[in-house]
Amino acid sequence: DIQMTQSPSSLPASLGERVTISCRASQGISNNLNWYQQKPDGTIKPLIYYTSNLQSGVPSRFSGSGSGTDYSLTISSLEPEDFAMYYCQQDASFPRTFGGGTKLELK
Amino acid sequence: EVQLVESGGGLVQPGRSMKLSCAASGFTFNNYDMAWVCQAPKKGLEWVATISYDGSSTYYRDSVKGRFTISRDNAKSTLYLQMDSLRSEDTATYYCAREDGITWGQGVMVTVSS
Numbered sequence: 001d002i003q004m005t006q007s008p009s010s011l012p013a014s015l016g017e018r019v020t021i022s023c024r025a026s027q028g029i030s031n032n033l034n035w036y037q038q039k040p041d042g043t044i045k046p047l048i049y050y051t052s053n054l055q056s057g058v059p060s061r062f063s064g065s066g067s068g069t070d071y072s073l074t075i076s077s078l079e080p081e082d083f084a085m086y087y088c089q090q091d092a093s094f095p096r097t098f099g100g101g102t103k104l105e106l107k
Numbered sequence: 108e109v110q111l112v113e114s115g116g117g118l119v120q121p122g123r124s125m126k127l128s129c130a131a132s133g134f135t136f137n138n139y140d141m142a143w144v145c146q147a148p149k150k151g152l153e154w155v156a157t158i159s160y161d162g163s164s165t166y167y168r169d170s171v172k173g174r175f176t177i178s179r180d181n182a183k184s185t186l187y188l189q190m191d192s193l194r195s196e197d198t199a200t201y202y203c204a205r206e207d208g209i210t211w212g213q214g215v216m217v218t219v220s221s
Binding site: 049 | 167
């Protein structure tokens with residue numbers, strides 16, 4: 001199974017700040033890496049697919065990058081609605097696996 | 108509007124069974140692989156199972172193999188998760204999702220407790 005290690009688990013940040021969340025796979029996943037946002041009410045929103053492609057309707061302040069085993073999600077300037085949980089997920093192989101999550105919270 | 112609506116959750120005793128349903132609308136259901144993902148209380152997301160667009164292939168996480176069965180009825184645009192021999196550690200919110208991750212349901216809570 002491919003293990004996904006996400007960091008940090010908690011990220012205090014301020015409005016307008018640029019933040020980056022990292023995700024490391026236990027083996028190469030050939031860019032098959034997705035990012036999701038989860039709000040406190042449980043709603044899950046897809047953000048990025050295949051490492052760097054924005055899902056429809058996702059603001060351009062979100063971006064993704066990476067290759068091999070190392071990937072990242074960057075939010076260029078935090079807006080109030082961005083404070084939430086973020087998860088990476090690999091779909092290179094079964095079983096699909098998620099990172100442990102990053103809680104982005106207001107400093 | 109693309110939508111997935113789960114139903115069938117609730118409280119169940121250990122060792123018993125429960126069947127979840129997920130009604131899809133707003134897209135051509137039989138064109139897409141579908142999945143179930145769960146989230147235990149205060150924990151992260153965990154993939155549970157995936158079924159191919161035509162139902163011919165299924166995949167499961169190890170902890171549910173032999174106990175859970177994913178299936179679909181393309182005529183009804185509905186995805187199912189039959190959960191047998193339930194354990195307390197299966198307690199979670201279960202989300203139905205398109206395998207490509209574009210669409211997720213709102214989730215349904217399953218509590219396994221005596």
